[in-house]
Amino acid sequence: MVFANMSGKEKLQLLVTGKSQNPRCFKGVKSLPVLYERNKKAWMTSSVYEDWLHKIDNKFQRENGKFLLLVDNNCPAHPKVLIQTLKAIKVVHLPPNLTAKLQPMDQGIIKNLKVNYGWRIIKRLLKASDKKMGLTDLNLLDAIFDLNKACADVTSDTIANLFRMASFVKTDM
Template identity: 85%
Template sequence: MNPRCFKRVKSLLVFHESNKKAWVTSSVYEDWLHKIDHKFQRENRKVLLLVDNCPAHPKVLIQTLKAIKVVDLPTNLTAKLQPMYQGIIKNLKVNYRRRIIKRLLKASDEKMGLTGLNLLDAIFDLNKAWTDVTSDTIANCFRKADFVKTDVENLATQEQDEILSDGTSEEWDDLQRILACTEVTFEDFIDMDTSVIIVGEPTDSKILDNMKA
């Protein structure tokens, strides 16, 4: 895929891959893993990568990785042990959705309509949204997942509430008035893609191959 908006763009701030179903596949995962491994080698870093049992996370050739050690989380415990699920992903989505709201309101004020968002805009906004996720938020989510014994059960939730209340409500109300839609909450907008399928289930032959590996 070569989107028109990528024309004359020499480099992106993120790794970008695409396929017809917009799924994360094992080949995409492996390619990404080796790219960041090379990056960490250049930076002389050693990294521990925790991964869940997503079908797109196959057993890669660990011996080919130089800077990264991959550790699999126990099956069916992702919701409890995966720090990303303790608030990091939610924090990122809040930051990203807020940027989308601001972009749409600006387009409306400038009489540009509400259809001007393209893939390149989304990539830049997503990159900025990630930089807005603070190191404290990430550390607190690791603590909440019991990587460190401390009482931080509600810290990640409090941080999200602060972001949600930081001017977003009025902007969301303004956008709803423009769209003539008042039944959707900002929380609904944040979680609109939660149930979207982003990975295919492995076939029986693939499962057997993994068991033999």
């Protein structure tokens, strides 16, 4: 799950779902740069989404902020029932078949993140081939750290431009 505000200045930790509750590669790791949740199929589920939503709602309450969260209408992991329990976040489900046109994350933010991540993997492959090694030592922890760095590489200007492309413009109102 990727989350950023309209200016791109506020990016929350990525939410990553995996299959294992305690992957071996996490042994000895005190903290992760992302939120990690477990699911049998490593998919986003409504319970993972609800837990994440409550965590960020609590964070925003502590900061005395009010936020609008745009989510895909067609995703079964985005239930509409818990919306009333949120205090700092208003959730808006986009109309069917318009998510790709209206959702800034789908306008290119996620694509930019994936491209950045892909470049990191290519660099890792090249480094491994230079050392005549395989990529067998790449694990979930490495992928998480690379993904977090790839997210940091998505600039606030890129995010703001993609929000504008999706017709979101900051006004004084």
